[in-house]
Amino acid sequence: MEFLELQNMKIHFPIRGGIFNTIQDYVYAVDGVNMVIGTGKTYGLVGESGSGKTTIGKGIIGLEHVTGGKVLYEGVDVTNKARSRAQAYRDYNKDIQMIFQDSTSSLNPKKRIKDVIAEPMRNYFNYTKEEELNRVIELLEIVGLNENAIYRYPHEFSGGQRQRIGVARAVASDPKLIIADEPTSALDLSVQAQVLNFMQRIQKEYGLSYLFISHDLSVVKHMADDIAIMHRGRFVEQGSKEQIFNNPQHIYTKRLLSAIPKIDPLNREEHMDERRRIEAAYHEHQKDYYDENGRVYDLMKLSDDHYAALNPNISAEQLNIKGDA
Numbered sequence: 001m002e003f004l005e006l007q008n009m010k011i012h013f014p015i016r017g018g019i020f021n022t023i024q025d026y027v028y029a030v031d032g033v034n035m036v037i038g039t040g041k042t043y044g045l046v047g048e049s050g051s052g053k054t055t056i057g058k059g060i061i062g063l064e065h066v067t068g069g070k071v072l073y074e075g076v077d078v079t080n081k082a083r084s085r086a087q088a089y090r091d092y093n094k095d096i097q098m099i100f101q102d103s104t105s106s107l108n109p110k111k112r113i114k115d116v117i118a119e120p121m122r123n124y125f126n127y128t129k130e131e132e133l134n135r136v137i138e139l140l141e142i143v144g145l146n147e148n149a150i151y152r153y154p155h156e157f158s159g160g161q162r163q164r165i166g167v168a169r170a171v172a173s174d175p176k177l178i179i180a181d182e183p184t185s186a187l188d189l190s191v192q193a194q195v196l197n198f199m200q201r202i203q204k205e206y207g208l209s210y211l212f213i214s215h216d217l218s219v220v221k222h223m224a225d226d227i228a229i230m231h232r233g234r235f236v237e238q239g240s241k242e243q244i245f246n247n248p249q250h251i252y253t254k255r256l257l258s259a260i261p262k263i264d265p266l267n268r269e270e271h272m273d274e275r276r277r278i279e280a281a282y283h284e285h286q287k288d289y290y291d292e293n294g295r296v297y298d299l300m301k302l303s304d305d306h307y308a309a310l311n312p313n314i315s316a317e318q319l320n321i322k323g324d325a
């Protein structure tokens with residue numbers, strides 16, 4: 001069942017200037033995206049830096065103003081209602097939490113771990129001091145930290161531990177969806193794997209859904225059921241993980257896929273050739289994949305679980321020849 005839906009979501013930032021500080025133009029950070037996140041599922045959102053991924057997450061939880069389209073939560077329009085104090089949106093605010101990439105800046109350095117984790121609970125539950133402490137210890141245990149962490153401060157922990165504290169804090173309000181914005185990109189590979197495995201474990205345990213944001217397709221492959229590839233504020237391709245990985249159609253998706261390092265030394269040479277070919281095709285055929293303003297085309301439905309932003313004036317066969325040549 002779907003419980004979070006974005007319908008043609010837009011977030012445009014005005015650029016002001018001139019002597020009257022009037023609006024000169026807009027940054028089209030998010031420019032008409034659609035997404036359905038199912039219960040217990042992970043939606044992977046991939047794209048290079050500046051493509052608009054974080055802005056989508058912030059729009060969902062109400063940290064950025066949504067300028068067009070809708071955010072629906074269990075069928076109810078909650079656009080720009082999140083973070084409001086109104087009782088009606090209390091559940092929404094409780095049910096959707098966001099973890100940011102930089103755990104150092106998102107955990108208050110002056111607060112002890114006990115309070116860092118308990119804060120969301122205090123907003124939504126009426127625990128006694130004892131219940132609260134027990135719950136904090138339980139959460140620390142779940143994320144693999146010792147209970148004597150409670151009186152320490154965030155800076156006393158390693159990056160990986162802090163990121164797990166961030167996850168414990170996010171889970172504390174008993175949410176249904178966690179928006180994880182590059183949760184492991186600041187971590188070493190081995191620690192990254194630990195945090196990801198742990199996130200998958202609590203997903204099963206709590207029936208959580210994730211919006212998993214990353215610039216790294218290989219990480220998303222490990223986590224996601226569905227994937228959207230974002231570029232210049234729009235989705236260039238969207239669908240099931242199988243379609244995105246086995247049947248990519250947009251040159252930008254192919255380029256991201258070819259950039260995933262291959263470990264197999266036998267095919268390394270071949271892989272490098274392929275990568276160079278796609279890189280060349282990407283630059284050579286911009287006009288076939290983006291309109292005259294460099295804008296990503298509207299998505300075209302290719303099958304029930306696959307959409308790609310293809311030029312409506314060029315046939316798929318022609319694009320394929322160019323994209324693969």
Ligand SMILES: Nc1ncnc2c1ncn2[C@@H]1O[C@H](COP(=O)(O)OP(=O)(O)O)[C@@H](O)[C@H]1O
Pocket residue numbers: 013027029047048049050051052053054055056
């Ligand atoms: N508050 C803001 N005001 C103006 N522009 C912004 C603001 N936040 C983000 N942007 C711009 O929107 C675009 C998308 O940013 P962001 O969502 O952070 O991308 P990503 O997370 O994919 O790296 C960028 O061009 C960024 O500079």
Ligand SMILES: [Mg+2]
Pocket residue numbers: 050053054055181
């Ligand atoms: Mg970002």
